[in-house]
Amino acid sequence: MSKEKLKKIFIAIISIYTALVVSFYFLGGDQIKYKASSGNIAMPEATAVTDEIVAGSIVSQDFVNQIENIEQLAIVFTKFYRNASGIISVSLYDGNEALVRNTMKLVDVPEQSRIYLVPEEPITGLKGKKLTLKIYTTAKINHGAAVMMSKDVPDSTVNFNGKEIEGTLCFSITGFDENPIGKYYWHVVGVIGAFLAALLIYTYNQYLKGRSNYIVIAIAAIYRYDFLISQLVIRDFKSKYKRSILGVFWSFLNPLLTMTVQFLVFSTFFKADTQNYPVYLLSGVVCFSFFNECTTMCLSSISGNARLITKVYIPKYIFPLSRTISSSINLGISLIPLLLACLVLGVHLKPQALLFFYFLACLIVFSLGIGLFLSALMVFFRDIQFLWSVLTQIWMYATPIFYPAEIIPEKYKFIVRFNPLYHFIGNARTCLINGVSPEPRAYIFCFLFAFISIMIGAFTFKKTQDKFALYL
Amino acid sequence: MENMIEVRNVSMKFRMSDEPINSLKEIFTHAVKGKLKFNEFLALDDVSFELEKGKTLGLIGKNGAGKSTTLKLISGILKPTEGTIITNGNIVPMLELGAGFDLELTGKENIYLNGAILGYSKEYLESKYDDIIEFAEIRDFIDMPIRNYSSGMMARLAFSIASVVQPEILIVDEILAVGDVAFQEKSFNRMKELMSGGATVLFVSHDLEKIEEMCDKVIWLNRGKVVMFGDTDEVCKEYRKAQGIKE
Numbered sequence: 001m002s003k004e005k006l007k008k009i010f011i012a013i014i015s016i017y018t019a020l021v022v023s024f025y026f027l028g029g030d031q032i033k034y035k036a037s038s039g040n041i042a043m044p045e046a047t048a049v050t051d052e053i054v055a056g057s058i059v060s061q062d063f064v065n066q067i068e069n070i071e072q073l074a075i076v077f078t079k080f081y082r083n084a085s086g087i088i089s090v091s092l093y094d095g096n097e098a099l100v101r102n103t104m105k106l107v108d109v110p111e112q113s114r115i116y117l118v119p120e121e122p123i124t125g126l127k128g129k130k131l132t133l134k135i136y137t138t139a140k141i142n143h144g145a146a147v148m149m150s151k152d153v154p155d156s157t158v159n160f161n162g163k164e165i166e167g168t169l170c171f172s173i174t175g176f177d178e179n180p181i182g183k184y185y186w187h188v189v190g191v192i193g194a195f196l197a198a199l200l201i202y203t204y205n206q207y208l209k210g211r212s213n214y215i216v217i218a219i220a221a222i223y224r225y226d227f228l229i230s231q232l233v234i235r236d237f238k239s240k241y242k243r244s245i246l247g248v249f250w251s252f253l254n255p256l257l258t259m260t261v262q263f264l265v266f267s268t269f270f271k272a273d274t275q276n277y278p279v280y281l282l283s284g285v286v287c288f289s290f291f292n293e294c295t296t297m298c299l300s301s302i303s304g305n306a307r308l309i310t311k312v313y314i315p316k317y318i319f320p321l322s323r324t325i326s327s328s329i330n331l332g333i334s335l336i337p338l339l340l341a342c343l344v345l346g347v348h349l350k351p352q353a354l355l356f357f358y359f360l361a362c363l364i365v366f367s368l369g370i371g372l373f374l375s376a377l378m379v380f381f382r383d384i385q386f387l388w389s390v391l392t393q394i395w396m397y398a399t400p401i402f403y404p405a406e407i408i409p410e411k412y413k414f415i416v417r418f419n420p421l422y423h424f425i426g427n428a429r430t431c432l433i434n435g436v437s438p439e440p441r442a443y444i445f446c447f448l449f450a451f452i453s454i455m456i457g458a459f460t461f462k463k464t465q466d467k468f469a470l471y472l
Numbered sequence: 473m474e475n476m477i478e479v480r481n482v483s484m485k486f487r488m489s490d491e492p493i494n495s496l497k498e499i500f501t502h503a504v505k506g507k508l509k510f511n512e513f514l515a516l517d518d519v520s521f522e523l524e525k526g527k528t529l530g531l532i533g534k535n536g537a538g539k540s541t542t543l544k545l546i547s548g549i550l551k552p553t554e555g556t557i558i559t560n561g562n563i564v565p566m567l568e569l570g571a572g573f574d575l576e577l578t579g580k581e582n583i584y585l586n587g588a589i590l591g592y593s594k595e596y597l598e599s600k601y602d603d604i605i606e607f608a609e610i611r612d613f614i615d616m617p618i619r620n621y622s623s624g625m626m627a628r629l630a631f632s633i634a635s636v637v638q639p640e641i642l643i644v645d646e647i648l649a650v651g652d653v654a655f656q657e658k659s660f661n662r663m664k665e666l667m668s669g670g671a672t673v674l675f676v677s678h679d680l681e682k683i684e685e686m687c688d689k690v691i692w693l694n695r696g697k698v699v700m701f702g703d704t705d706e707v708c709k710e711y712r713k714a715q716g717i718k719e
Contacts, residue, residue, distance in 0.1 A: 231588035239576040242617075311571040312589055313548035313563070466551040469544070470486060 006207060009219060010200045017196060021189040027352050031437040033182035036174070039066025039127070043172040044150035045410060046112070049078055050160060050169070054144040055086070059135040060159045061168065067175035069122035073100070074114040075133070075171040076148040081111060086139035090117060093132040099123050106139055112148060114172075122175060133171060147171075181440045225318055232322035233329065236297075251333040255286045259341075266402045274404045276433055282341050283432055284401035286334050287360070287425045291367050292392050294327035298371025299385055303378050306472035316465045317458075320375045324368045331360070342432070350435035359428040362446040366420055369453030372461040379464070379471050399425065420449035474560070476641055476672040477523040477546060482555035484516040484541055484696075515541045517696040518555075523689070528673040530687035530704065532680070532711055537693040539676045543567060543643050546674060561640030561672070564590060568645075570630030575619035579610060579629060582618055586633050600636045607662070608632035609655075624651050635662050642671045684708055 025032065041063070053059055075090055084106035091101040100119040109115060137144055148170035149158065156168040181188065203215045241247040259282040267277060274280050301319035302309065309316060342349055377384050399421045400408070408416055416422045423446050427438045516538045523529050531539045544550045545557055547565035572589040573582050583604055587597040605611050608628040610621075618626060628651045644663070651659065667673050667686065677683055683690060683704065690707040692700040699714075700707045 227594045228588040228591075231585045234581075235574050235577060235585055238581065239574055242576045305572075307568070308572045308589065310544075310549060311568040312565060314589060469550050 003208070006204065006216065006219070010204060013200065014193075014197055017193060021193070024355075025185060027355055028437040028440070029352070031439050032185055033179055034069070034176040035179040035181075035439040035441065037067040037069070037177045039068075039177070040174045041172055042410070043074065043076070043114070044153055044168060044170055046076065046148035046170050047151050048149040048167060050146045050149055050158065050165070052080075052141070052144045052146050053088075053135060053137050053139070054141050055138050057136065057161050058159075059147060059161075059169070061133050061156070061171075062130055062159075063133070063156070063173075065126050065129055065131045065173070067173065068127050068177040069124050070099075070119065070126065070173060070175040071122050072175070073117040073133070073171060073173050075117075075135075075169065076112055076114055077109050077145045078112050078148055079106065079109065079145045082142070083107075084109070084139060084145050085143045086137055088135070088137040088139070088145060090115065091134050092117065092123075093134055094126060094129060099126075099131070106137070106143070106145055109145060133169065179440065221315065225315065228314070229318060229322050229325065232318065233326045236323065236326035237329070248333065251330045252337055255282065255289055255334045256337045256341075258289065259285050262402050270403050270407075276345060276347055278345055279338075279341055279347050279433055280404075280429060281402055282338050283429050284399075284425050286331065286338050287363060287428060288396060288399065288401050288421065289334070290327055290331040291363065291421060292396070293330065294324055294364075294367040295370050295374060295392070296388065297323040297327060298368070299374040299378050299388055301371070302375045302468060303382070303472065310469050310472055316468060317372065317461060320368065320371045320461075324364065324371055327367070328364050331364075347433055348435060349432075352435045352437050353432050355431040355437050356428050358443065359424050359431070359446055362450040363421075363424040363428075365450040366424065366453045369450070369455070369457035372454075372457030376461045376464045376468075379468050395419075395421065401425065420446075420453070423449060474525050475522045475558075476525045476560050477521075477529075477674070478556075478558040479519060479521050479542075479546070480556050480558075482516055482519045482545060482552045482557060483514065484538075484545060484550065485553040486513045486515055514696050516545070516552075519693075519696070519698055520555075521691055521698070521701050523672055523674070525672055526670050527688045528667055528675060528686055530683040530690040531674065531676045531693065532678075532683060532690060532707070533693035533699075536695070538696040539693055540567070540645060541696075542693070543645055543674060543676060546641075547643050559641060562591070563641040563643060564634065564637050564639035565643040566634050566645065567643065569634055570626060573618060573626065573630065576617055578617055579605075579614040579621070582629070583633055586630070590634060590637070592637065596637075604629075604632045604636050607636075607658075624655075627651055628655055631659050631662075635659070635666060638666070638669055639671050642666060642673045644673065645676045680708055680712070 050059060051057075070092075073090075073092060077088070086106050087103060088106050088109060089101060089103040092099045100117050100123065102115065102117045104115070135147060139145065149165075149167045150170055151167040153168040156166075157164045158167055158169055159165075200215075203213050206213045207216050237248070241250065244250060246253065259278065262285065263278055263281055266281070270277060298320040301323045302316060305319050308314065309319075341347075374384060374388060398415060399419055400416070405416060405422070405426060423442065427442045427446060430436060430438050519538070519542065521529075531542060533539055541550065543565070544567070545552055546559060547563050547567065549565070549567075570586065572586055574585060577585065583601065584594075584597055588594075592600075605614055608625075608631070610625055610629055613621065613625065618629070621629070631651075664686070673686075675683070675687060687704050689702065690700075690704045690711075691698060692707050692711055700710055
C-alpha cells in the first residue's frame with residue numbers, strides 16, 4: 001500500500017464522518033434536541049370499569065404531571081357493546097383552565113380502543129403541577145359509556161360524581177423533555193471526531209515508521225482481496241438465478257409476494273392500529289428476510305466451501321463476508337419495491353427517511369457478526385443448521401414484523417427491548433413511515449447491538465479459524 | 473543463497489476420534505457413554521528442512537507419510553501444532569486443480585473466479601485471458617456453462633489457469649496427469665518451463681523417474697518423520713533399496 005493511497009483513504013474517512021454528523025444534525029432535527037419524557041404515563045392494563053357515565057355525571061382523576069412538553073393523551077372507553085348515543089367530552093384541566101379537549105359523538109367512540117387528545121402545540125411549563133382529567137357526557141341511561149379502569153396502580157383514586165374510587169382510569173400521557181445530548185451535540189461529535197483524527201494520524205505515522213498496524217493491515221486486506229470478494233459475490237448472484245426465467249427479478253418480487261400474503265392474512269387484525277399497514281409490513285418483511293437470508297447463507301459459507309478451504313489458502317473470513325455482501329445487494333434490490341409501495345400508498349417521504357439507512361447499516365453489521373459466529377460454529381456442530389432455522393422462526397414471531405409493537409402485553413415488553421431486530425426494524429420504520437428521526441438513544445443502542453455482535457462474531461471466528469481445515 | 477522456504481521443527485497433530493463426531497447429539501451421546509476420547513495422530517514429527525531460491529524439492533514416501541500435510545502447511549492451509557514455517561514470496565499451490573469451479577458458470581466466468589481464488593489480480597487475468605483459453609484448447613466452449621464440459625476439458629482449463637502465473641514458490645501435488653496424452657506432455661513442458669523460470673518448487677510424486685528428472689533435492693518421509701534429506705540421486709537410491717525396487 002502506498003503512502004499517498006493511505007493518506008487519501010484517511011482523508012476520505014474524516015470527510016465522510018464530517019458529512020455524516022452535519023447531515024445528521026439537520027435530519028435528526030427536533031429529535032436530537034428532545035427525547036421521550038421520563039414522566040410519560042403508560043396505559044395500564046384494564047382490570048375494571050367505572051359505572052356508566054350518563055348526563056350529569058362527571059368522572060375526574062388528578063395526577064401530578066412530570067412531563068416538560070405534553071404531546072398526547074389517550075383514554076379507553078367501553079360502551080358495553082351497546083349502541084350508545086349522545087356526546088362525550090374528555091378534557092385536561094390545570095386548575096380551572098382547560099388545556100385540551102376532545103368532544104365526540106358516542107357513536108364514533110371505538111369499543112375498548114384508544115381515543116386521543118392532541119393539543120395543537122405541545123403543552124409546556126407544567127412539570128410538577130397537579131392536572132385533572134375530566135369526562136362528562138350527554139348520554140341517557142343505558143346509552144352511555146364507561147371508562148376502563150385498572151386497580152393495579154397503587155395510591156390513586158378516581159372521582160366519580162364526588163365519590164372516591166380506588167384505582168386509576170385507563171389513560172396514558174406522553175410528551176418529551178429537553179435532551180442533554182442535543183445541547184452538547186457538537187461537543188460530543190467534536191470530541192469523537194478529534195479522537196478519530198488523532199487515531200488516523202497516529203496510524204499514519206506508525207506506518208511511515210514501518211511498524212505494522214491493525215488499521216493499515218485491515219485496509220490493505222480490503223484492497224488485496226476486493227477482486228476475490230467481487231468474484232465470489234458475482235458467483236453467488238449468477239449461480240442463484242442462473243436457470244430461473246425471471247432471474248434477478250425474484251429479488252424484487254419475493255418481498256412483494258411475502259408482503260401480499262401476510263397482508264391478506266393479517267390485515268384484518270392489525271390494520272386499524274397501524275399507520276400505513278402495508279408499508280409497515282413490507283419494511284419489516286424486507287429487513288427480516290435480509291437477516292434470515294444473510295445468516296443462513298453465512299452459516300454454510302465455511303462448510304459449503306470445504307473443498308476450497310482445504311486446498312487453497314484464502315483468508316477464511318472472506319466467505320461469510322462475501323455472502324453478507326451479496327445479501328446486502330439483494331436487500332438493496334428489495335428496497336425498490338419498498339420505495340414503490342411508499343409512493344403508491346401515499347407515504348410522505350421526507351429527508352428524514354434517509355436515516356433509514358443508518359439502521360439498515362446496523363442491521364447488516366449485526367447480521368455479519370451473527371453470520372461469522374454461526375459459520376464458525378457450523379464447522380464443529382453440524383446440528384446448528386437445523387437449530388438455527390427453528391431459532392429464526394422464533395425470532396421472527398418475537399419481532400413485531402406483521403403485528404404492531406403496541407399489542408405486546410406490558411409484562412412481555414422486556415423481551416422486545418432486548419431484541420436487536422426490534423430496534424433496527426422499529427427505528428427504520430419510524431424514519432421511513434413517520435418521517436422523523438428516533439431519539440438519539442436509539443442510534444446508540446443500535447450501534448452497540450451491531451458492535452457487540454460483530455465483536456463476538458469476529459472473536460469466535462478468529463479463535464477457531466485455524467482448526468477449520470482439520471474438521472472440514 | 474537466500475532460503476525461500478524454511479521449515480523448523482514442525483510437528484502436526486491431528487485429533488482423531490474413533491468415529492467422526494460433528495454434531496451435538498453425537499457429542500452428547502458419546503459423552504454419556506464415556507466414549508468421548510480422541511486419539512492423537514502425529515502426521516508430522518519434528519520435520520526440518522530448507523530450500524534455496526530456484527531449487528526444486530521432491531517429496532517422496534508412502535501414502536500417509538505426511539507429504540500432503542507438509543504441502544498444506546507450507547501453503548498456509550494448515551497451521552502447525554509446533555514449530556515455525558517461514559516462506560518468502562508468493563505461493564501458488566496446485567494441490568487440487570479447479571478448486572472453486574462453479575458448474576453453473578461459463579468457462580469465462582470460471583477463469584475469473586478461479587483466478588481470483590488463486591490470488592491473481594483482475595488486470596493480470598485480463599492480460600492472460602487469451603493465453604489461458606489457447607493453452608486449454610477450449611476457445612469454442614468458453615461461453616458455455618462448464619457443467620457441459622467433459623472432465624478432460626475441465627481439467628485442461630483448471631491447469632491452464634493455475635499454471636499461467638510466474639510464482640515465486642510453486643507447490644505441486646501430482647497433478648501433471650490431466651487430459652489426453654498430448655495435453656499431458658504439453659502440461660509437463662509447461663511445468664518445466666515454470667520451474668526453469670526461477671520458481672522455487674515443491675513437488676510430490678510417486679513417480680521416481682519424474683522426481684529424478686525434475687528435482688535438485690529430495691526429502692523422504694515415513695510416518696511423519698524425515699528418513700533422509702539430500703541430493704536427488706542419493707535419496708532415490710536409498711529409497712529404491714528400501715522399497716526393494718531394482719534400478
